[in-house]
Amino acid sequence: MSKRRIWRKTPKEHPAGAALPDTVAPSELMEDSLSPSIAENRDVLKAVFRDCSDVAFRDIKTQHVTGMVVFIDGIVKAENLRDGALLPLLENLQNGSAACTPDNLEDSVLTLPQLSAVNTYSDVIEALLKGNATLFLEGFREALILDVKGGTRRGVEEPATEASIRGPREGFIESLGVNLGLLRFKIKSQHLKTINYTIGKQTKTNVVLTYLDGVASPDVIAEAKRRIEKIEIDGVLESAYIEELIEDDPYSPFPQMQYSERPDTISAQLLEGKFAIFVDGTPFVLTGPTVFWQFFQASEDYYERYLISNMIRWLRMIFLFLALYLPGLYIAVTTFHQDMLPTNLLLSVATARESIPFPALVEALIMEISFEALREAGVRLPKTVGQAVSILGALVIGQATVQAGIVSAPMVIVVSLTGIASFTIPRFNAAISIRMLRFPLMFMAGAFGLFGLMIGTMWIVTHMCGLRSFGVPYLSGLAPSNLSELKDVLIRVPWWKMNTRPTSVSRENSRRMEPGMEPTPPDPERQEG
Template identity: 65%
Template structure:
């Protein structure tokens, strides 16, 4: 009785001739090649994954021949691996008597959609660590990389940091593949390009640069690609790592990149000619170039009717001034410019501060520091008790401080209004910049009064005018003045008037609609009978 035997051999298919010669192996790469001996490859990978209990080495026998499957248990989709790799191998090759090549396995045995052949040892290890399975065959120096990545990841949920009344409810997750899929659902165009980078010596984090090739400025895309290529670090765990490496002015308190976990926000900015950076392991996507005005624009502004959006946007601008200047103005007026207050109000403030032993600047610093501490405690505590602690802490501390004569009642009101105003800024990193700058403004006001506030404002304006986000002026639209971009800064015009894309970000193909005013003649669907 003869025994069926499967014999593995290298692919005999000759490569098609091309004008470019095949690259030759470098001498330093010889030690990085896989061997044709399965036993030697197994020992090499067992040594590489020594003391890694979650790495699985699964032997598969076909008659007298042996194959080896290597994967990390927690990173693969077990059902996908079983149904599309293990079962076809065991069923179809069990009675095979002819010689089988890696090409045969790839084309007629393994039913996975993505199978890659790799010959280098380190690339094979990286593929396994990235969540793929590796199939090694005796007699072949090619490893078949099977795309069965999976594992347990958080599903698509509503964004936590960017809640809205109207608009899509889906948010990015920690899976970069899922995130790209969510973006592809929004933009169904072949012009949406994704360039992959692997950053981090140990984490080898996958980073994707996304842009519309017919809208984005090629010089900007080339510059950001160069900056991403130049990052050298042992690990990248969040998109903030990338942001600090590639931003223009790292010492500025103002962020030069915007982050979001909303796919609709990323799609909207890509359609304006900007780029986005996806980082595996985080739901927050970076976007640039940006301007200062973006931090006061919420995604909901573009889903509500423009009358409501404009009213809310003006309200935000007013509260930004309150968040930045209100404590400083109170200090300056009560310390140097009492004649600016009406007599009745001046007497009320003087009576409230009569028993306070501290000057206004010390009083303000005490209350602002306490408010920031309560806000931080409310974030760090569990959700069930965080809000209660913040509210009770503010009430109890404020009331007790007033009764003890440490701070005055007007100062409690000022700090409370300032805190509420800072919460109206839609972007958290923009709100942090305003909160930080509030303290230097208070110090300037205590030293020079209103003149100190004017000096601080001039210094701040000079800094903002000199700031750039990937070559785009930070105050673009106002400085330099661009009338077309004012349609989305001071006001939000109706969509049928937003004919052109912002010239600061898109240099070509700026027209995005006809711009016809809605009328019975222009409505879709025609006239009803």
């Protein structure tokens, strides 16, 4: 037998039958060819997976053939391994219908949809960690990788975080293969490209970049590839890891990538020339480049009639400003600009605040922090009691604080309206940003009144004008202005008018619909004829 090196730190030759060390890290293995001896292959793999009780070694011994199947229990689908590999193999061995070689097994015996042959230990270890099984045959330096990925994962169901009145009810799950399949069901095109990456030295998480070739901008896709390939981290457990490592401005309070667990939402983003990033183990898929306006657009905006969608979209915009400015505006008016209020309203507010020992700013902070704490408690508690605790807590605490003279009744109304307004924002990460910015605006209003609110607004707008998402301006559509993109920013025009894609994201294949698609009633003369 030829002498081979098995690990880097001990460059001594390792003859067959010699004892291996207690453990061998996968990173220490050389790109060595497998041994034709099953016993030696077993020793190497057991050294690599020392103290791994879930790694199973199944021996196959017949009169003519000796083999071994290795897999990790819990991440393989046992039915596929049994029906697609073990049973056909044993039946072939009993009947002797084909020679038991890796090539013959791959071509005419095993019935699994995906098979591949490898000849190095590193390839075998990588395949095992990804949920595959490996078949070794005595006397051959090749092993067959059996695609039997599986394990226990939840089934496809309606997304919990993006409920929709009208639209598809299926959502992504934690299985990368299922998620890509759901996307393929939506976009049946050979131009849908999927580029696979393995990120995480310990987790070895599969990450897939998807885009529509000929629709997405080549420059944007090249930049996305560069940022993903640059990532060096020990583990990726959720798509948020990727998001924070590839966004343009990590110090901005505004999200620069959108995430969704709805296949129809991701498909719509891809059709606009954007890309999506799938991460194995999470149902939340990232999309980019992202502009500010899409955080206030829900999927049913495109499934309902455009007049209804426009009314609801404008309602969201109004409540966006209420969620951001209402507490600060109340503080500024009651502290510095009382003359702006009508006399009756001013007297009512003054009467309500007469016995309050705190200034308006402290009063607002008490209520806002209490409201945020109740909201967080309602999220963290079990569903059966979370909503009841949050609602009862708000009612009891609000009533008690008013009766105790700690806060005034108008402040309770303001904070309640602010909380309701923040719930109208469809995207959770955008709603959090608005909630965060509300506090510095409250301090600015408490210090400088309406002038402070103007300074805060100028800072926010200036920051957003300079913000980019993969090179695309964050306020595209309005700044810089683009008449074609205004069709789906503050309003949504009918589908037959949205015949072009947003050119700020990609100028490739910008036409998405032929002109003249406006529906018209039938011609009466034609009907009579």
